[in-house]
Amino acid sequence: MASVVLSEAEKVYIVHGVQEDLRVDGRGCEDYRCAEVETDVVSNTSGSARVKLVETDILVGIKAEMGTPKLEKPDEGYLEFFVDCSSNSPELEGRGGEELGTDIANTLYRVFSCENSVDLKSLCINPKEHCWVLYVDVLLLECGGNIFDAISIAVKAALFNTRIPKVRVLEDEEGTKEIELSDDPYDCIRLSVDEVPCIVTLNKIGYRHVVDATLQEEACSLASLLISVTSKGAITSMKKVGKGSLDPESIFEMMEAGQRVGKSLHIALQKILDEEENLGTSRPKVGFLG
């Protein structure tokens, strides 16, 4: 992870500020930076989204391809996550970024391992033979702290934007099955993202925890908790990172804070996704030129 080096005095300043609920940029401990979300930025994907949290920039593209279902779940489709961090900084090029990328991908697998997060049964075409596989590609364009949250917001927005073409299975006399794609390009199935969780990272700084930490704040925090929360406030997974230790009581406090913050995050995200949807084709596309 790209990190900054800070002097002792700067760290002390940040820690004392967090104790008093006034961070360096004036936010409170549970405030997010202003996020910009845009979907449908990459044209040759089934769904895409870009999330910009001031300095953190994430691009997610989802491609729906036909594949064979897994043996243990023959009537469900599945998701595959790939994370690429090489465009971030020179130290993350090539092998360097692989470790971070695998770490993020494994976290995403864990977050989405809950059965209800995505309706995988709707991705099935022919049990045991054909199903839709969603390849989720995450591109870390810029790292400005709090990448897990931004990535999960982008994945949820991209899933909301994904349009999978409708297919029909035709069986002829010999029993061979043919898959027919619908002629109408707008005839597609959309996924329901109501149960898709978002990750909330809580960094422990001093005696308190902060949400949406900048790179400087992450350098002052020794332990953090990654919680994935659904829109109803249910926690689907939890992971502790960092070399410091966490007191069980503070873990409970952080979990409650994570649930609170997670719910607000989902409400804000859903609002913006609905707003974007309602604008339809009249929405001015900004993309990467804004």
Place this chain on the structure above:
Amino acid sequence: MAAVTMRLPVVRAPVDSSAPRGGEKHLVAPGDTITTDTGYMRCGQRRRRGVRAGGGAWLGSVRCVTAALCPRYNGEIGDIVVGRITEVQQKRWKVETNSRLDSVLLLSSINLPGGELRRKSAEDELAMRDYLQEGDLISAEVQSIFSDGAVSLHTRSLKYGKLAQGVLVQVSPSLVKRQKTHFHDLPCGASVILGNNGFIWIYPTPEQKDDEAGGYTTSLEPVPLSDREVISRLRNCIVALVTHKMMLFDTSILYCYEASLPHQIKDILKPEVTEEIVLEARQRLLDSEG
């Protein structure tokens, strides 16, 4: 209560840079005065009163020297810089100053704690890490430039030295206006060092000017909340000015600060509030000039 705001991205155009003032010409002939602004060009120790178009065979457009927003700092003798120690080597420190090559701070160029002046001995060499460690921030002046372009710094004055608690903001070096002094004690209650290399250091104004300290004692006492609010507000104002590519000097920062007072600190970074504040500051600057 968590505050999460999300928005759709908009194409952001920076606030119109200076409207043509009466007399500013776009087509000039050799010998014409282009501008009488003393901040434009600097040659040696003198500052020209006016810039004249160069004589030559061609008549046409004159490109202004300081137009490009170059991200790297090119050192000039006499500049004030704020830098971060990256390495401790034999008899010198390597300082990061956002230039192409790391700057150098020689052991013979620093003031010892306590302000004593003597030739540095072998013990001083071994105790270098006690004076300045990796990650420490210093304010220094450019003493000379090596043939390869690397800058040599010195802190041979009591106003330079290790920096204590505060906030660092990194901007493009070309946005920092060249002035007589770069150390400002702003009337709003904080002090600021505008490094020519684009590193801006905001810190609480010390109560008494300690001459004996020599800049090495770092107070780790918690900074009071009122000072923190001023520092956070100043930091956000500087980021707002930089987003709209405005020159940074004490007056512009102060006007921006005063324009931001009606808003909450964390709201300053919202795009619409940023634009409003910067427009107001720009208006005040134009009014005060002409």
